[in-house]
Amino acid sequence: xxxxxxxxxxxxxxxxxxxxxxxxxxASVVTVDGSRVWAAGTKTAVALCSDGNSGTGTCTPASTxxxxxxxxxxxxxxxMQGAQIIVQSIPLGGGMPITIALPTRRESMVDVDDPGGQHxxxxxxxxxxxxxxxxxxxxxxxxxxxxxxxxxxxLTGSGGTPVYLPCLDAQTSDWLLxxxxxxxxxxxxxxxxxxxxxxxxxxxxxxxxxxxxxxxxPQFGPYTPISVGGLFGAR
Numbered sequence: 001x002x003x004x005x006x007x008x009x010x011x012x013x014x015x016x017x018x019x020x021x022x023x024x025x026x027a028s029v030v031t032v033d034g035s036r037v038w039a040a041g042t043k044t045a046v047a048l049c050s051d052g053n054s055g056t057g058t059c060t061p062a063s064t065x066x067x068x069x070x071x072x073x074x075x076x077x078x079x080m081q082g083a084q085i086i087v088q089s090i091p092l093g094g095g096m097p098i099t100i101a102l103p104t105r106r107e108s109m110v111d112v113d114d115p116g117g118q119h120x121x122x123x124x125x126x127x128x129x130x131x132x133x134x135x136x137x138x139x140x141x142x143x144x145x146x147x148x149x150x151x152x153x154x155l156t157g158s159g160g161t162p163v164y165l166p167c168l169d170a171q172t173s174d175w176l177l178x179x180x181x182x183x184x185x186x187x188x189x190x191x192x193x194x195x196x197x198x199x200x201x202x203x204x205x206x207x208x209x210x211x212x213x214x215x216x217x218p219q220f221g222p223y224t225p226i227s228v229g230g231l232f233g234a235r
Contacts, residue, residue, distance in 0.1 A: 166198030
């Protein structure tokens with residue numbers, strides 16, 4: 001419902017009450033560490049949708065991605081402003097929260113047929129979700145596991161032909177270490193990246209997720225984390 005609420009009263013009784021605690025778009029995880037409540041949510045991406053006439057229009061709640069199918073009127077075309085993970089630190093007694101907006105993520109998809117590895121598409125996050133997090137002792141660092149979607153529709157010529165670039169739909173899993181003191185990501189590991197590519201009759205049909213930068217890839221093969229913990233941490 002886009003907010004953090006405080007639950008009061010008996011769990012099994014009829015005197016349970018709910019008090020608005022802090023607004024947070026798409027709030028999904030929450031924990032208490034000492035005198036502060038920590039919560040994480042998502043700032044929604046800004047997307048454009050196809051208008052059925054070689055142009056783009058406003059998306060609706062019913063708009064969907066189509067990959068690997070051909071585009072259609074009303075389907076999502078591209079992400080103009082990527083989704084962001086939002087973390088809040090709120091006094092336990094209530095009051096003004098400290099809000100940290102993590103940088104929007106981007107992922108590069110590389111044309112397999114380019115021997116130089118220079119032909120690529122950079123995609124903004126259509127959606128990103130904090131699955132779990134842990135506040136480490138002292139409250140300076142927070143470990144977060146997320147999953148994200150990156151999408152762009154196919155690029156065609158006039159009249160729909162030729163198809164220059166296929167649609168790309170990537171799903172990534174990430175482990176992030178947030179430094180609260182500097183409001184920055186101290187460490188990131190992209191644990192997995194899966195890519196769906198549109199029909200193969202395009203001029204550039206073969207694509208893959210670009211390799212993660214040095215130090216940001218899993219050491220023992222891809223995996224999908226669903227939770228995170230920390231010694232003496234709050235989760």
